[in-house]
Amino acid sequence: MSATPTIAFDAARCDGCGHCMNACVSAKSSDAHRAQPRIQILRDDESGRWGIAQCRQCGDPRCASVCPAAALEKGDDGIVAWDGERCVNCLICTAGCTFGGIAFSAAEGHVVKCDQCEGAPQCVAACTRGALRYVTTANLYNRWGDLEDLFVPGLGGCQGCNTELIMRHTLRRVGSNTVLATPPGCIPGMGSVGYNGMLGCKVPVFHPLLTNTASMLTGIRRQYKRKGRNVTALALAGDGGAGDVGFQSLSGAAERGEQILFICVDNEGYMNTGAQRSGSTTYGAWTATTPIGESARGKTQDAKNLPLLMMWHGCEYVATASTAFMEDFYAKLEAALDASQRGFAYLHLYSPCTSGWRFPSASNIEVARKAVETNFAVLWEYRRDQGLKLSRDIEDPAPVTEYLKLLGKFRHLDATQIAHIERHVAEQAQVLRELARMHPREGRQVVGHQSDLMAVDLDQ
């Protein structure tokens, strides 16, 4: 399915003038009745900001799935269409929709919702402040959304955990002709292999040892190749199973060029077992084994840079990614999957841990984004034949303190420690800048905020 249009709302630009609602009323009213607007601009009393209630044209519309009369259906054009011939006015759809996108209109006598005015939404035309834009969006969803989610519903991850997001997106894309290895850690811990005879996903999946993921996948991949079958060997590992106790097997498989897609979901510690320190834990961080006390102020060493170590193995493909930049992640997943047909592909995902890093579970994406915007986590990719390229501009980053202040694990930092982190972040950025400079080939530059990644203006 190609990208489909939708209406994007930028709350920061909205002043609540209501022109959009008036335009909608004009567009949808007839001689018989005055229409109820399909777009509602509402004030959030707490924040003072304006919000929107309008149909999102969801990819998997809840209104349609709860409708007992099949009166709502998502069409190929992306529009969730309402069919008055079938509707029984039960209004269950209005309860199903989270966004207030479908509502009962007393004047019209049935539910109403946005139909985007046949490709020329009047609300957007009426908005003078640029708060409403008519865009193609949800490229990810539209490209991959109809692929099967191969994990079971209800994995037991912590609230707000991004690792589950990574797992589901990855397997959705990689597909079912796969053997999945999940060494001990959060990923099997949330049930992806299963508990008590109940399975966690729909592809062959197993617990390797914490130490031998890449080795077991070596045997699997090679045996199927020997038998003429192209089975994807996929690892979803934590940073301990990849970079600490698992590093020997990872390094060996990378050196041998085994055809494996190895994804390290780095939450900077042994978070599944209660947030203990790992080699990936960053300097100064509190963990259960680098506690704060009279004579200790968190971890005293910098994290090892695992993706760079993997790059020096001469892998087919190595990249870093973040859940705050999903388009970038998907592009890299695509490249890594392709590279794993020829050799070792390594993807390193920065995945903030709500419980172990001590921040509110609702802020996970914000934390992930801030890590990238401050250069605390730098996004890049390496191809053996092209060298390293930065995925994103790293000049003029936001101050590192903007990232540090979001996290409880850094609450105790003193000025010296902050200075150490700032220096380290700058040094790492410089190393990557130099590596990228050594390979000044045309790269895919992904610049800017996530909303820019997600949407391209139709009229450009």
Add this chain to the structure above:
Amino acid sequence: MNEVVEMTAPVAHAASGRIAPDHDAVVARKEPKILVCDANEAAAWGVVLSRPDMVAVYPITPQSSLAEYVAQFVADGVLDAELVEAEGEHSVLSVLHGAALAGARTYTASCGQGLAFMFEPYFRTPNLRLPIVMSIVNRDGITPQCVWGGQQDAMTVREVGWVQLFCETVQEVLDTIVMAYRIAEDRSVMLPVNVNHDGNYLSNGIVRIELPEQAEVDDFLGAPDVNWHAALDPKRPMGVDPLTGGATGPGPALFVGYRRGHCEGMQNALRVIVEVHEEWARRFGRRYAPLVEEYRLDDAEYALVTIGSMAGAAKDAVDAARERGEPVGLIRIKTLRPFPLDAMVAALDKVRAVGVVDRAVSYGWNSGPVHQETLAALQYCPHRVPCLSLIGGLAGADLTQAHFERAIAETARLLVSPCPREPVWLNAEDR
């Protein structure tokens, strides 16, 4: 015959020339292919004949030449297998776990420190019921630093759940490796098998052996039957090794079921090992005692208990003693796990005293591991048999006929005086 000679090491070239100078004539008479080689090369030929899909190796003295032979056979196209030169023994066995779960017949070899490093996946192999065959070229453990033969490696892991077979001769090594696949892949067994051959004694001892015909071995072994019970295959998706429930839910019963099934597989292996050895004798004309060998035992008053290659020198000592009229016999354990209780009791029941010679130490018991095993078996004997521990052959120390003559003398003494609690250290005076 020609290709065999070409594929073997230089030493075998020269020696083969002496043994069978007229290759064509040998083939024409349908006589067996002859090799002159050590047990590491013989093991590699056993691997060739067994046609594994995947071999993973990491070199370690005294196994290294075995790994080299296998690699050369793959390079020469003699062995059509995936060869994984892993970065350590831990990965070696892990690679085979993955391969076996994908349906591969697999092989590796290690010993000593390599086995120690491998322990984590080694421990898991029988619990996953993977029919992997692995040679252990027995080596003593450090410290003190040592690269020499000894059985401390295999003895230390005897409670892990692998089938453990110990060979006496180079020929038996080759034959047992092939037989090991039949035992391992038997659906009533489904367990990994260690084929042990002593480092130095067998790994470097060159003798004449016969090489079975590939077609006959193919017929004997059949196709690999490896992952019918647990597979990692997109065509048969399943979760392998999900977390069990601990103290709640179906956890304990599930876990007990695994352990109990494992024990049953072990007991089934006793029957299968016997059947396979009998079939081997029928097809290939070489008969080995599958569980416990009795040597000049029927009219013996006392006996030595041995394991592995030391039985050769021990049998010479027994023969010499018999010449002198001493009523001594010998028991050789081939199968240590599963422990052949009935066969061992039957053998022990024939004598009034035994002396057990170990090439390893059971520290807390102040004796040798096979001594402990023998003591446990004696519990089932109708009459009491005093049982002396003798320890020798550690770290490559030579166990000569003279050492065994001393062992015989020490054992004979049990008929007239109490059994000492202290072990006899056979090489304690050797400088």
